[in-house]
Amino acid sequence: MITRDELTGLILAGGQGRRMGGRDKGLEPFAGRPLVAHVRERLAGRVAEVLINANRNAEAYAPLADRVIQDAEGGFQGPLMGIYSGLRAAHTPWLLVVPCDTPALPHDLVERMVDRMVTRLAAAADKNQGECDIAVAFDGERLHPVVALIRTALVDDLAAALADGERKIDRWYARHAWCRVDVSDCPDAFANLNTDDEKQRLEHALSEGDSGTGGEKEPLSP
16 A cells, blocks of 8 residues: 555656746646646645656645755756656655646546556565556546656665666666556557647637546545
8 A cells, every 4th residue: 555645746847848938837827727737636635745856936836835946967858857856855765757848637646646556566575576656647648658657766876877868768667677557548648738739729628528538536544
């Protein structure tokens, strides 16, 4: 069992937003609220603490986070640096990572990720095998590496990888025991919004009807 008190949520919002004209993507309006507010809804009440990784406009993000954290190193070095910064900041054994530009994530995302990890850990114990350290969302066709549940004990290993110049998330994951989380029932919920056109199309689609983002579930018990 992985309880709410053992989970920290991390929203990655530290990018440069190049394909949105350099605007701070997490603060872009979507259905009347910032994109990051929609993502936060998927975490609030289901984790012990919500962190937002932001490298600018920290004052704008502050009302939506328990803590706003910057990258441990400057220079907009990518999402792996954001993940490392979250692992360093977390006070719990597990970190659930999500991007700021996926406003249609399933409402039961936390439960899905945790259930898969618990199942994998139980199977490993039964077979006397090594435990799983990372669970990654998989939509049936492709992995979504920035939607992941990661054991925070990996922080030193990631620090070493970054020091060696690693910046690819999938290559770092491959160094560890990891598993897939099946989200093939709602693949569209994991689409990233990288342009104004993509944002407008999804906003229109959600206003027209069911988003296909999965059912509501009660938050995890502490």
